[in-house]
Amino acid sequence: MLTLTRSVGETIRIGDDIEIHVVEVRGGTVRLGFKAPREVTIHREEVYRQIAEANLLAAKVTADSLGALAAFAPVPAESPADSGMDGTGEAETAPGVAAGAMNAEPGLQPAKDGRA
DSSP states (O other), rough: OOOOOOOOOOEEEEEEEEEEEEEEETTTEEEEEEOOOOSSSSOOOHHHHHHHHHHHHHHHHHHHHHHHHHHTSSSOOOOOOTTTTSSSSEEEOTTOOOOOGSOOOTTOOOTTTTOO
8 A cells, every 4th residue: 555645735646637635634534635537436435335235235136136037037939040940840051052061071062963
């Protein structure tokens, strides 16, 4: 951990976009001011921990809920397009490819008489 000493009115920079200003020191309390891009979140440690815990709980509830709902979801029937069949029970072939040629070893051509 890097430890720096700053006085009231002095600044610490993190990268090009983040500035931390020492605004006030009173007793054991330090007031800081932050300038950072909007996409940078800044939280006190205790708030950050609460947010992290809430996110974990929300993710668990969502996963549990989805799992419970999945038990009620209907299982879709396989369509001919998904099965690789042409609807007649025969395997589809690519246009211009003889039947059986799709399963042939690479580099082998089907016989001229139509045999695979």
